[in-house]
Amino acid sequence: xxxxxxxxxxxxxxxxxxxxxxxxxxxxxxxxxxxxxxxxxxxxxxxxxxxxxxxxxxxxxxxxxxxxxxxxxxxxxxxxxxxxxxxxxxxxxxxxxxxxxxxxxxxxxxxxxxx
Amino acid sequence: xxxxxxxxxxxxxxxxxxxxxxxxxxxxxxxxxxxxxxxxxxxxxxxxxxxxxxxxxxxxxxxxxxxxxxxxxxxxxxxxxxxxxxxxxxxxxxxxxxxxxxxxxxxxxxxxxxxxxxxxxxxxxxxxxxxxxxxxxxxxxxxxxxxxxxxxxxxxxxxxxxxxxxxxxxxxxxxxxxxxxxxxxxxxxxxxxxxxxxxxxxxxxxxxxxxxxxxxxxxxxxxxxxxxxxxxxxxxxxxxxxxxxxxxxxxxxxxxxxxxxxxxxxxxxxxxxxxxxxxxxxxxxxxxxxxxxxxxxxxxxxxxxxxxxxxxxxxxxxxxxxxxxxxxxxxxxxxxxxxxxxxxxxxxxxxxxxxxxxxxxxxxxxxxxxxxxxxxxxxxxxxxxxxx
Numbered sequence: 274x275x276x277x278x279x280x281x282x283x284x285x286x287x288x289x290x291x292x293x294x295x296x297x298x299x300x301x302x303x304x305x306x307x308x309x310x311x312x313x314x315x316x317x318x319x320x321x322x323x324x325x326x327x328x329x330x331x332x333x334x335x336x337x338x339x340x341x342x343x344x345x346x347x348x349x350x351x352x353x354x355x356x357x358x359x360x361x362x363x364x365x366x367x368x369x370x371x372x373x374x375x376x377x378x379x380x381x382x383x384x385x386x387x388x
Numbered sequence: 389x390x391x392x393x394x395x396x397x398x399x400x401x402x403x404x405x406x407x408x409x410x411x412x413x414x415x416x417x418x419x420x421x422x423x424x425x426x427x428x429x430x431x432x433x434x435x436x437x438x439x440x441x442x443x444x445x446x447x448x449x450x451x452x453x454x455x456x457x458x459x460x461x462x463x464x465x466x467x468x469x470x471x472x473x474x475x476x477x478x479x480x481x482x483x484x485x486x487x488x489x490x491x492x493x494x495x496x497x498x499x500x501x502x503x504x505x506x507x508x509x510x511x512x513x514x515x516x517x518x519x520x521x522x523x524x525x526x527x528x529x530x531x532x533x534x535x536x537x538x539x540x541x542x543x544x545x546x547x548x549x550x551x552x553x554x555x556x557x558x559x560x561x562x563x564x565x566x567x568x569x570x571x572x573x574x575x576x577x578x579x580x581x582x583x584x585x586x587x588x589x590x591x592x593x594x595x596x597x598x599x600x601x602x603x604x605x606x607x608x609x610x611x612x613x614x615x616x617x618x619x620x621x622x623x624x625x626x627x628x629x630x631x632x633x634x635x636x637x638x639x640x641x642x643x644x645x646x647x648x649x650x651x652x653x654x655x656x657x658x659x660x661x662x663x664x665x666x667x668x669x670x671x672x673x674x675x676x677x678x679x680x681x682x683x684x685x686x687x688x689x690x691x692x693x694x695x696x697x698x699x700x701x702x703x704x705x706x707x708x709x710x711x712x713x714x715x716x717x718x719x720x721x722x723x724x725x726x727x728x729x730x731x732x733x734x735x736x737x738x739x740x741x742x743x744x745x746x747x748x749x750x751x752x753x754x755x756x757x758x759x760x761x762x763x764x765x766x767x768x769x770x771x772x773x774x775x776x
Binding site: 317319320322323324325332334335336337350351353381382 | 403406429432436441442443446449451452677678681682708715717759760762763764767
């Protein structure tokens, strides 16, 4: 489990990028739900934490593909692959992320430090 | 409508095919492409692909297993459009495609300086990018003619390869057509920081060399040594094939705000199309990726409804560029005389967000390495003055 931030530091409607490898984005929706996905868009190197959060979806800041934060599913090109999702746990007013065991869908030209 | 032909198999053509199917069109769909390739993404050609970080496979725009139920006619250009009981598209191999509806998506080709010296490039296609990459690998000095985004991105890749790079621009400031002179100059500083020589207000008289280019001659008499020259002076729409068809042409195919041309049953999208932009009150040909990806959905509605559909509000034109690890993003359209103010960051740090206003209304926004702020500001472009 990776500590992300105190819950109070992530207001509703905001997002946080954790510098894991690859980076993870944590979102706090307007409805009060917390979600975590890989921060890098599956199409090209752009940070989803910088994107537009609306409901349970985030729109990539570069090309406007929208990802469902619950499933990682992408709605429309240019991204073709879903973004990997991670579990979020809140304990003692702190937000933690449980990283997924599945392989990430990183865009061409972006690699993890270990790969 | 029983059959539709899409002329052009790049992003705009593919997006039109997707939109037609998504909107329930179940008829015969033919996609004609002058290039031999399946649809591919062009922006990386001057960025990751040129730098060798992306392969041809990575450029594919279609998803794995995506099947639009279309007949593809690739590697053959359209040569004419005739109107009879149906619409008939003549092809370069002597064959023809007949359809009830036509989507014009023939794009644009790079403007050239003429001549046939080796080492002189334009950048528009996969072949262009591969040839330029091969030439850059063996060169020491690159001269880029034209300070636009393609040229700037090539300059950037060439610098990372260790080349000596000069950009020559005829206008007094670089990037002026897209960003205005003030912000164009601000962005130029980024290039100068990275050792690129920028010469503005200098027209090119000609290229020198025998067989292979060895220099660029300027109007003021200066001569720049060059092993490779990239000509990045814009693109012209591919519309000659429509001469005599009755489709009204201006700077590209003249369209209304829903993509309809002057001929019933014919719409146009992408780089070849000049849609009427209500926010601007004029027709504007937009050569950006996002327009080619998004507007075809509106054009498909126009086509399938016979022009009865009320077009969606046009999103402002949007472009992005990657330069020296900085992400440059611009949304909207600026005209001479717009007021520009830096709202976040500052020019000296090369990280800033600038807003363009006309009569108090925000008409465009530029972000340099400010993606999160840009995401928010971008949504306010073209809001009425004083809305917030």
